[in-house]
Structure formats: structure tokens, C-alpha cells
Amino acid sequence: MAAARAIAALGRRLAGSLRLSGARPGLMAAGLPGLTLNPCHKNLAQAEPLCHARFLHATLPQKGLEEFFDDPKNWGEKTVKSGDAWNIKQLRAKSSQDLHKLWYVLLKEKNMLLTLEQESKRQQKPMPSPERLEKVQKSMKNIDLVVREREIALRLLQTGHEKPVPGEWRNDFLGRTYWYSYKEWPIPWYLNKKYQKRKFYYLPHVNRFIRLRLEKKLRLRNRRQNLEKKKRKLLEKKFPHLAVKSQSQ
């Protein structure tokens, strides 16, 4: 427990309260030394006063575009300190609203990191602390897994089915059996020309090819088993004690 708390003491990402105070004096150094923002032509005239007036909020930051960039304190740093990714155990204890909010916070952070990555590629400089991106992606993947687990549990309780979409085993025109999952259509099957054209049956002449396919599968399986036996024999020859162990077992 103490170990878990110690590990949890690393901290996670929750950037909801990040706010940029004041204006940017110039359009310089967003996360990288020497980076200049390139506002589109429409905003150029409005962005001009930025350079002269230090304490005016200009067009760019007002629209929320500052969230695509890191905290100005981190601009030009070689490494940025970041905590651990969200663990799946910690996420399982969170309510749906918390997960929903966390998803969007992580999404904004991911957008910021991807912008930083692209800009560092453009400037041919190393991205500061790329492991942050992996941590954010891992956290988002874990949230998705948790939501999916809860959905599957509820569905199992209510219907007894695990899969969200029903389906069945069907044959195709080549005689192969596969899991066909149902699709949503606006019209019933007897009116659906595209669906009618699909053949979920095979004609008698295909039986020969089914037999050939089965023979091929068996041949491959036997070859694989023989190869494993040969490899095991070779290993036993090289390491005699393995043969003794297998005999005793």
C-alpha cells in the first residue's frame, strides 16, 4: 500500500487550470528557441499591435489558440518535467463525468504535444521530452479500455451478450466459414439489391477445393509440428540437461 501511494505520488496530468496571463510580447519562441508563429494573412493587421503594446490581449490568444502551446515558462527548455501516465486501476475508480472531463484535458494536451512535435520536425530540432506524448496516449488508451469494460459488463448483465453487434457463422461462395457480424441497413433484406448479390452459400463444385484447402492446412500443421520436434531435439543435443528434465517430467 505504501509502495502504491509512493508510486501514485508521482502525479498525473490534469491541466484544466492552466491559464496564460497577460499578452505575449512577440510571436516568438512557442516551446522552441527560434520558433515564430505564422498567423494567417487575415490576422496580420490585427497581430501588428502585439509587437508594440505589451499588455494588450491580441487576436491570437483571445481565441484560445494559446492552448495549442505549452506554458511560456517552458518555451526554449530542453526537457520538461512530467509525471506518470494514468494507471488503469486509478481510472477504474473514477466516475463517468471525471473520465469524460479527463479525456478532453488529455486531448488538449495531446494536441499541444503534437503541435510541438511537428514544429520541432519543421525546425529540425529535438522535441523536448517526447515521453510526454506516450504518457498521454497511454492514459487515453486506458480511459477507453475502462469505458469499454463497463459497457461490456452492463451489456452482459442486461442481455447476456458480450459483443455489441450480433452476428452468426456463415459460409462464403468459396466454402469458407467465417463470423459475419450484422450491419445496420435502412431497408429490409428482401429489398436490398446490394445484399442480395452477396452469396452466403456455395455450390457443389466447391467441395473439391474445400478438401484441397483442408489437406493444405493439415500439411502446414504437420510441417510446423515436425519443425518444432526437430528444434527441440537439436536443443536437447546442445543442452543435454533439458533432455534429462523432460524425461523426469
Next chain:
Amino acid sequence: MRLSALLRLAAPPKLPKGYRHGTWRPGTAAERLRNPPGQRRKKIFVEPISREDWKVFRGDTVQVLTGKDAGKQGMVTQVVRARNWVVVEGLNTHYRYVNRDAKYSSTYIASEAPLLLNQISLVDPEDRKPTEVDWRYTEEGERVRVSLRTGRIIPLPLWQRRDGIVPEQWIDGPKDTSVDDALDKTYTPSLKTFEEEIMDAMGIVETRRAKKSYWY
């Protein structure tokens, strides 16, 4: 995105079929130089040891049994399971030149060669003598390494994170969640789906009716 696609993205890229593992981590420049794609080398036979049977970890103290430094003890700095290799700090060294430049004639350093598992033996913590070790279960149910000669438990080495962060000494940054907030349990199980709970919380009422659709 579909779960399977997500998982495939997260999984590390597979190594080629006849890949020969070295002491370098796959993905580094040194490894890419020595194992270029398309290289085929003679197969090296490695005694198969299962994941559960593995006994030596990074940070363990081991004694070298054969070779130039036979009888000396040292700490394990690197383990390569694919080749049953263990690199012990300062032992079984050979000398080489590194960091050669146009202007600088290189540095002469001692570099450790990896040792196989049968050239290594784990050391009893109190005796400080080499012993045979086995995995056993304690009365609490914990799986531990037990020295067969004396019966003492050999504790696992302290596991350090690869990024060098020590959890006890960590100070939260501006974007980090505090420990209490992260461990706070807010989940109450209910019979509503995730979407329904969010809609209730945000006050979204769906008045549109779905058109009749057919599933087949």
C-alpha cells in the same frame, strides 16, 4: 478508434525473424548500426528459460564462477534475457577505444563483456558465498528466491524506474494531479451506460427518434 487498432499502435514493432540480440537496446542508434534491416547472421542457440524461472535481476549481487575475474562479486547492470546474458559491473572487462573524432584520438576505457547464466551464481545475503537458488512461496503466499544451501530468502533488488524518477522524492508539477485527487474514488456503479450518465450530468435530452433500421 477501435480497440484492436489502438492496441496495435501501442505495441512495439516486432523484431525480424533471425534477430541476434546484443547488449544494445533495440531502437538505439548503436543497435541500428550493428543490426541493419536485412542482415542475416548465424543462429545462436540459447537454453530456453521460462519467464517464471528467471532468477537474476538488475541490481542483484552475483559472483562470477569462470573466466578472468573468477571468484569476484559484483552488481548486475544489464540483463539480456534473449541470450541468457548478464552484465556485471567492472568484471569480465576488455579494453577498447571510444569516441574517436577528427580532432580527438579516442579514450581508452574498460568495457564489460556479458556473462552467461551458468557462469554466474547468486550470492547468499549473509554468507556472501555463491548458492543455488530456487523460487519458493512464503507462508503469506509471496513468491521469493530461497537459497538451497542455507534456506535464507534472497530479497529482490530495489526496482528503479527506467526514467530515473524516485516516487518518494517527486514534487508535482503544474499539470500533475495530486495524490489525493488521483486516488479519490468517485465511481458509483449504476445500470446506466457511460453515454447516458454523461447526458444526465450535462442535461442533454435526446428528443429525436431513430428511424427504423434493419440489422442483418
